Amino acid sequence: MRTLLVGNTGYITNKFVEEAFPESLVMVMGDTNIRKNRKKNLFVRPFVKNEKELEDIFSTYDFEQIIYFSNYLTFHGETRGEAEMLRKILQLCREKRNMRIVYLTGPERLYDVPTGKTLLVSEMENLCREYAKLYKITVKIIRSPYLYSEQYEKDFLNTVFREISAEQKITFQEDESQRMFFMSMQDLAELMYKIFDNWDEDEEILNIADGFDHCFKDLGGKLTELCPHLKVSYARYSIMENMLKDDKIIRYKYGWFPKISILEELPELYEHYQERNNIKEGRLDSLKHIISKHKAAVRAAEFAAFFILFELLNGIAGNQAQFKMIDLRLIFVVLFGSTYGINYGIAAAVAESLSLIRAFETEGSSWYVLFYEPSNWIPFIFYFAVGAICGYIRMKNKDNVQFIKEENNLLQEKFLFTREMYQETIEDKNLYKKQILGSKDSFGKIFDITRKLDVIQPQELYIETIRVLEDVLENKTFGLYTLNRENGYGRLETASAQVQGNYPNSIKLSEYSAAMEELENGNVWANREFLENYPMYMAGVRKNGELVMLICIQQASREQMSLYFLNLFKILSGLVETSLLRALEYQKAVEYRQYVKGTHILKTEYFEERLKVQHDMREQKLASYVLLKVEYSEMSLKEADEILRSKVRENDVWGISESKELYLMLVQTDKEALPNILARLKQAGLVCRQIDEELTGNNRTGENK
Template sequence: MEILLTGNIGYLTERFILNTFPDCHVFIDGECGVKESKHISCLKGTKDMEKGELLEICDVDYVIYFSQFLTFHGRQTGELEQLRQILLYCQKRRCSFIYLTGPEGGVPSTTGKTIMASAGESLCRYYADLGAFHMKIVRIPYLYSAICPEDYLFHIFESARKEQKVHMEEAADGPACFLSMDDLCELLYRILDSWDEYHENEILNVPDVFSITLGQVGQSLKERIPGLEVDYGETWDGREENGLQPSAPDDKILRYRYGWFPKISLLTELSQLWEEYCRTMEKPERFWDKLKKCMKRAAKVWKVLETVGAFILMLILNVLLNNQVQFRFIDVRLLYVVIIGTIHGMNMGILAAALASVSLIFAYIGQGTNWLTLFYEPSNWLPFILYFTVGAICGYIQMKNRNDVGFVKKENQLLHDKFYFMQTLYQDTYRENHDLKRQILGSRDSFGKIYDITRKLDLVRPQEIFMQTIHILEDVLENHSIMIYTIGKNPNFARLGAASREILDGIPRSLDMKNYSMILSQIDPGNMWVNTRLDQELPMYVVGLHREQRLMLMIAIQRAQYTQMTLAYQNMIKILCGLVETALLRALDYQRSLYEQQHVGNTIFMKEEYFLAQLSLYHSMREEKMADYTLLRVDRGNMSLEEAEDILSVKIRETDTAGLSKDQQIYLILHQTTADGARHVCTRLEASGLKCTIVSGSEEGML
């Protein structure tokens, strides 16, 4: 498995990467002080290589983005643009994405930072829906490090070491919401180890379980650093623009699903962090490293200084070697011009020739040659001409070599672009080959698929068919926004029968069909309605299932990608809905033939064994988050069973189910009804003389 780490990567260490992603190859987008190894590769971009091209080199399975909001008082410059580039990459590669952000996104107060944090999360959700890739947003407390120069705790340690004084802009009673890198290591490992696509595009909140304050952090620093002074800001009210934000409340999701919760407090690690910081600061920078940095910052100045320094050295050598016979035939000035021109190019070579000429002029004057003789005697011009010629030639050669090196680099970049183009062609060819292979296999196995779907739909209870219909449509259509609505004797309303778990909480339980007259006019037998106007308030596809020319069921697809708005996709929906219609009609006929066997006499009350089977089916639908229900116990008092039936047949819906236990106790299953809705039903029934009680989960399990 290959993983890309990008964003605010200053907190990464080799130990963190190896413990979090064992047996994985990790790509790091940028430089963070982690050395490359067999399992770690650093993507170091150049000026000629854009980030998008750099990312194309690696084909990863997961992308983990560390937001700038993880650093308290950090800089968020370019955060959204960098995040957008990574999301575009995930959209193209269809790789899973984890967005690690700070607590600002879940804070109810409105500040500049919370708006930016919410915008980043909205951007992630938008591209995840658009690109159909899996994504998780994890809101965590701020990170801390003793070696990251941009970190808040690092700046505090710097002030404590240099000034023996720490100033915190926040109040002493403000929350210190920080998360240890070791805890984050374990959390990421568990999320990746048990990646669940059913919980895609969700937000996970890491709670602050330690409830420590900045005052406690400051007091702990005083105990470890003798003589340290710590002062704080004003009283904390939770609304500061740049202040520490409280983490989200503990929703228990991470604890129950992944078995994880924060275990390491900042106060516990503070001593170790201070020692680590001191060890890092005690390492003196080598003189040569300082000299190299200085030379890089002022390259042109150093060239001039080297030229002048070499000129002074040339003058000294010329004086020292002038009286020695073995060096009399060596022109030190010419050697000086050759060296400077060869090293620094034509401009510095001409400057060196000019300095050598000035030195030679003063040498002639020192020997008694006057200005007129020096100017009018052509033989005296030759050394000056030679100096400038040699300086220009050596400088030209150096510039030519530099241009050749630049040409080779450009040629290398061209080869890289060609390689990238060939890699893109290869990936496109591989993807097309994979798609064609899947289409061929699907076409060859189409009869087997139809048989498999028909076998799965060979059921006798409509609710079972609803469950299988959701599974089949999600699998074949690769869409998780399926809705099934039933239409009873009253054609003015449609009741929700089942829906995909991803959209169940956001869709209405009942539809007023008067508002959908445009759809009803186009879903005659054999036809379907397509949302060609892309109205956000309406589903993308609606198919009607009929019984004796009367609409009894609607299957709708809430949303669809642009690749699913094709004629082939519409034909596939029609075929699948036709198979569902056939199976449903057969099941309804079967249930009608068994009505007297399943019910008590000719009443609406099902016998206990059949009612419990129906209750178990509704429970399975709720477990898979396709539907919801509430179970009521009805006390009829002194009423007869017939009198209770007369009341219930008027007060409950066709989709609700009534049952009678062996001890003559009446139970009601209110389909797609929450506990709040069930209380309204109880109020109506109590007004008619029937006392109702909501059956709890534990009592339901005992039935």
């Protein structure tokens, strides 16, 4: 699945993505602290405001499911731009009928007291429902308690921690008895997994109720435990907002309820916040932090300090010859105008004008003489002109630098996006090439399967069938049964090495009535109800409309209980059926050449061939057998054949050597069952003894030649 997480994404963590979407390609689009991890199919990028570029991203990734994190999930957060961003996302989903969309919003609609936010949230929900009806897409609306995070700067909890670290006091806007509604991201990840895992096409509004009954007094008390010197205060007059009663739909439908309280996680979150922000910093770092936090005050102090310094220099050095040609007041104006911009340039001009007026008064000239004599205006005009010009140049250069930085960042983003698309295109090209050449369901693979199954010996076909099924379906628990509908039994021909001994040698077809109707109709039966003593899958091979073989899969993983796997198994069973029927037709055509005339005794060369195949199957741990030498001195060969036909199974084989010695091969028989078989044959007049198992097929039948 390809998943898009968009909107108020600052709460998303790597752990949330891994738990909520363990098998998905995930893109997080928005403000977030997580980083891209291509190995884990995790991609991160800022939200794209350009609709054409956003459309290109949707077209490239072809998302199948989307979660929109509303701004209303942040307690006391900003809500601007929500409607426009949500509209853009819904607009791009209009042509995708199978798209899964979840709009995750805050709890305002669950309050029993209407507020301004309640009306705004209602409009957002109506927008989702209208788009769903208009474009036939499925949107589920989830009203969640507020989220919290110590690392998301816009979050309420992060703001609380900052105020504690800076001022050792905190003032809540709520009354101490007011209830608070917060939910852990870990609980949310579990809920998202269950919702998408049990997705249906019904439009729903799901309400996540508060399950902990905490108030802000509890939060303040917990913070005081973490910081003993903290001073906590509350607003005296706040509207009590209580959540409506729990409808318990989520609990019953998805088996989920919140388990983690914010108060339980608070100590760990505060510790992480301190580690991340390096609270135990040095004096120099503290000074830098104070300066960066109070820039305006620091600049005002610099202005005052430098003004005093220049006044002292002007008083000390003003009468010296080398400073007669230098106007220190003009230098002060140029300095602050060039450094801090036009506002400080004008302020410096004002300060130095007052300083010049004071200097004239010290020399005995009154201020009205300065005012009425135009020639005295020249230095004042220069101060203001220089301050304004230097400030303007500074401001213009700053704007140019900022513009170039923004343009550079935009170009860099486009370059990174283009490079990412290029890399993914190359990866997709290589992936599709491998799939075309080696995919288990490609035309090339199907041709290879057909070639492997093109054998005329049924026993050899059993070996190739097991190999092909194990390779293509990536399962090692296959079993093949040949059926005799007259006696209602199936005989095990071969099974995967991994499950040798787990399949019974014989099965009674009446015990599999739950599957037989489906198999008779030519379909694959899947054990979706997990019936006891049934394999997970069964497929039939039919001849002239009648079942002659069963292909079973004893065990299957969760991924293999899918429609794709079932269809692939059905296709392969059809290929096996075609090859088996061809082999049986060939065997029937040459049957007269294989058997001694008037009997079911295989001639020497055909029995040796069958024995060699069976021996290969045992070497590969696909089957077992026992080879017996039959003594029939007191009866004819035909009489011995009649006894064997009545006393052994239809898939057992017997043949004769060139020296007229009779051999019996008991297929899928072990040493535990052998004494009963020998006793039954002896009672019928046939004395049998087991041949050395280490001999090859040729040596066994030819040992007495």
